[in-house]
């Protein structure tokens with residue numbers, strides 16, 4: 122976590138374009154209505170927020186990244202303990218964050234718990250935990266589509 126706090130000032134400069142590519146792929150493959158609730162787990166600086174026209178909430182443990190967030194509501198929290206009731210969100214997304222979770226199973230179970238309908242999970246191909254993450258996603262979600270892009274694989278699933 123200290124790592125993301127320490128690079129927070131240059132995060133957007135370093136990663137904005139590549140993250141936007143993934144976020145736009147997610148947006149194009151989800152049906153989100155204006156009145157829908159969308160959660161981004163591990164939202165960082167909130168790059169996702171401008172791309173979606175609905176009610177948006179982002180959570181992340183890094184205060185320094187969250188402080189840069191715009192165009193959404195931001196809450197400091199960990200994926201492993203999401204401060205929301207069951208089935209709170211029409212869609213839940215997580216973009217290149219899952220390999221950072223301390224307890225990946227718990228984080229994915231929490232994503233499932235708070236989601237009502239659609240889930241999009243973008244996972245880093247070069248992560249040493251890729252197989253563990255893939256297996257857990259397959260175990261916990263009903264995958265309907267997979268897209269492989271430059272750096273990530275994106276799983277689209279129903280809860």
Ligand SMILES: C[S@@+](CC[C@H](N)C(=O)[O-])C[C@H]1O[C@@H](n2cnc3c(N)ncnc32)[C@H](O)[C@@H]1O
Pocket residue numbers: 122125136140162163164165166167168180181182183186198199200201215216217218219221222223
């Ligand atoms: C590569 S960044 C991606 C940020 C953002 N999703 C984006 O697309 O720009 C990984 C993010 O995971 C967050 N993270 C680390 N541990 C986490 C945890 N346990 N729960 C939720 N997010 C976490 C980091 O703070 C960081 O913002």
